[in-house]
Amino acid sequence: MTAAIDAVGLVKTFGQLRAVDGIDLEVRQGEIFGVLGPNGAGKTTMLKMLATLLTIDAGQARVFGVDVAREPHRIRQLLGVTGQYASVDEDLTATENLWLFGRLQGLSSADARASAERLLGQFGLEDAANKPISQFSGGMRRRLDLAASLITRPPLIFLDEPTTGLDPRTRGQMWDTIRGLVAEGRTVLLTTQYLDEADQLADRIVVIDHGRKVAEGTPDELKTSVGNSTLQMQLAPEADQELARQVVRRVAGTEPVLTQESGRMNVPLDSADHAADVLIAFRQAGVSISSVSVAQPTLDEVFLSITGHDTAEANEAESAETVGVAVEVQ
């Protein structure tokens, strides 16, 4: 079977910057393929090259066997692209948007209307069908945007950070929708900054950083490389950081990640249960801490373990999805 996407040595340069620096990609038909990386890693650039929105500076890409650089018009007929920001017309209603996109792609007026109606129903937007988009919530916009990508039933869907900025409930709905796309026989290529999103959805993942592929595998393979959870602590100002580091090495058997200036310490753990061992050992050793929480492994840890540097310079806020409630410790 032809691969949905088969790319070799993709390169995109902007002036001095090699935004995408020789990436190979093979996406099989019918899978959800996740592209994971921090802001500025080159995810969107790569997606845009594959979607004919940017020229390919070097390398070659095929979508269902069709060459991207040589036959862009064919490629555009095979792809639905949903970007980071909803690409629908603010001044038109939801129905008018879908109707227009259908007509532009050669549907008859009746087919375009039927398709708009079907998609609005499918995405739970029928009540908002005749409202201007300016009255839509962020989640509704994303759904409409995705609906707009599906009008001509393309077999391959690109989703560029489909849930960035959505609240958790809307995010879950989007995930269900994405699974539904694949159930229909489509292939989905998805970029995300969230490890848990890739974990929830993707059959396979590549991690990219500075325009290069740094890891590839199933979500489980990636996670085992970083441990299952992280103990995050804020050491008290008077605490002995070197002592704390030694205690962690002894009790947890891993190397903690310590930011010396702020006194923040992260410890990767095989299981959240081991957090208590570390805390008890701290109490016995006299290392005082001002706050503590247990979190899922974050993109930071994946990066740290794979690349040896963290993503902090690229994006700080996006990292941790705290699962435990932070506890204030005397």
Next chain:
Amino acid sequence: MTTITSDPIIRDPMVQVVDPVAAVARTRPRTTPAEIVSQTLFMAWRALKKMRRNPEQFFDVTLQPLLFTAMFAYVFGGAISGNVQAYLPLMIPGIVAQTVLTTCMSSGVQLREDMDKGVFDRFKALPMARIAPLAGPMVADLVRYLIAAGLTFAMGVAIGYRPGGGVLGVLGAIALAMFTGWSMAWIFTFLGTIARNARTVQGLSMLFLFPLTFLSNAFVPVRSLPSGLATFVKMNPVSHLVSATRDLANSGTISGEVGWTLLACLVVIAICAPLSVWGYRRHL
């Protein structure tokens, strides 16, 4: 807000399984001329919808003809032609040309604003002709030229202008002004595709527009000008448009000036339309 139940797509009875092989077989290598025309018209439909929902976009094509016609007539009429009545046949075609040209400048500015919006990302990703998003709004703008030219003549008639060319002459003049507006809009569309933002388009366009409209025979007789300036004025395409409009509206004759105007329009389209598409592609 309605919530989506889980797996909404699978439960849909209308679902057909997507078949990649068939989808690849269905693809066509390029857009056909018929598709280019229909896509342009759909983009024009979109632009008209937007105009109707943002009526402030009509301010320039309604207020400007009304205000300028009255102002110019009463301020310059006596000085240039002795009295207002005598000035109107000279001035009204000038205002028509000026209004239509300022209107096509706003085409470029609006295209630039539009291009910065998210929906253009989708147009770029769709299998559609690259010229359609540019040409569509320009077709819709024909409505604006019609309003601008029509209102100027109406205002003129209201303050005493009696066009000697009759209804047909005036209609001919309006049609010529609309076609010229559409053609000249390609200049500003091109500026719109290459400029950094909408404000730059506005600035650049003014640079073109002011000398073109004021250094023409739009408001003053050419014989009153110093000789160097008069030469420029005679070559200025806007002067040809103004003269052609005067001939049509005031005497109902289709003069050689009409031919010169049409030729200038075709030259502008031939140069600026390909440049605009090139500029638009560069943004991809």
